[in-house]
Amino acid sequence: MNDERDGSMKQTESYIKYDGGALWSCESGQSNAQAIMLCSGGPGCCDYLKPVADMLDSEYRVIRFEQRGCGRSTADGKYSLATAVEDMEHVRLYYGIEQWIIGGHSWGANLAFVYAMTYPERVQALLYVAGTGIHDNRHWSEQYHRNAEEIGEQIPEMDYPFNGEVNKEGNRSLREFGRAPDLYQRISRMEMPALFVIAENDIRPSWPAEQFASLMLNTRCVTISDASHYIWLDNAAALQTVLLNYMSEQSR
Numbered sequence: 001m002n003d004e005r006d007g008s009m010k011q012t013e014s015y016i017k018y019d020g021g022a023l024w025s026c027e028s029g030q031s032n033a034q035a036i037m038l039c040s041g042g043p044g045c046c047d048y049l050k051p052v053a054d055m056l057d058s059e060y061r062v063i064r065f066e067q068r069g070c071g072r073s074t075a076d077g078k079y080s081l082a083t084a085v086e087d088m089e090h091v092r093l094y095y096g097i098e099q100w101i102i103g104g105h106s107w108g109a110n111l112a113f114v115y116a117m118t119y120p121e122r123v124q125a126l127l128y129v130a131g132t133g134i135h136d137n138r139h140w141s142e143q144y145h146r147n148a149e150e151i152g153e154q155i156p157e158m159d160y161p162f163n164g165e166v167n168k169e170g171n172r173s174l175r176e177f178g179r180a181p182d183l184y185q186r187i188s189r190m191e192m193p194a195l196f197v198i199a200e201n202d203i204r205p206s207w208p209a210e211q212f213a214s215l216m217l218n219t220r221c222v223t224i225s226d227a228s229h230y231i232w233l234d235n236a237a238a239l240q241t242v243l244l245n246y247m248s249e250q251s252r
């Protein structure tokens with residue numbers, strides 16, 4: 001374990017060892033408060049959500065982790081969506097959390113979403129931030145790549161290299177998951193509260209996330225203005241306000 005000081009908040013890094021490897025994780029904030037898990041995107045990126053954790057850990061217990069093959073976690077070739085979901089459950093058990101709020105950004109929002117579908121009894125609420133949806137849509141891909149070329153976007157600095165193998169298998173298995181004939185029926189039965197955060201200037205089309213928000217029973221969809229995909233780089237104050245206000249409402 002490694003303790004760091006960031007202002008008044010303590011961060012503790014841990015390696016969760018099982019299945020012949022180790023998952024890097026980090027806990028920050030208030031040890032006796034409601035727990036939140038934050039999932040970074042990619043897939044294939046190391047953890048980059050410390051700025052979002054810093055927005056929350058004055059009031060909450062915040063957990064982050066890195067998927068297999070990403071950052072400091074074991075690279076063993078087991079990079080499917082199903083494995084990542086089960087790894088998240090091992091993280092929950094390691095920290096002794098009965099029920100938590102699951103949040104994610106970009107592809108990590110999809111990972112959080114699938115975890116919530118798989119373990120609904122463990123999820124108090126879902127935070128779906130700039131998520132890309134679960135789809136295999138050619139028009140979405142064409143628009144995204146066109147926007148990336150014509151507009152571009154600012155990307156946060158990553159401490160560890162991107163893993164293309166994780167990206168390939170994670171996206172393949174997510175597309176496979178999305179082809180389940182009962183997917184939308186299952187989504188329409190999800191009862192946990194969910195917050196969908198859309199970035200106004202995201203180069204990724206937002207309609208798949210908005211579809212999910214319209215299907216679920218207890219959702220709120222908020223668009224943050226003057227913000228691109230990595231919202232905290234453009235409008236951190238608005239993102240913090242939206243997240244804290246929503247979670248405060250859920251705890252009343």
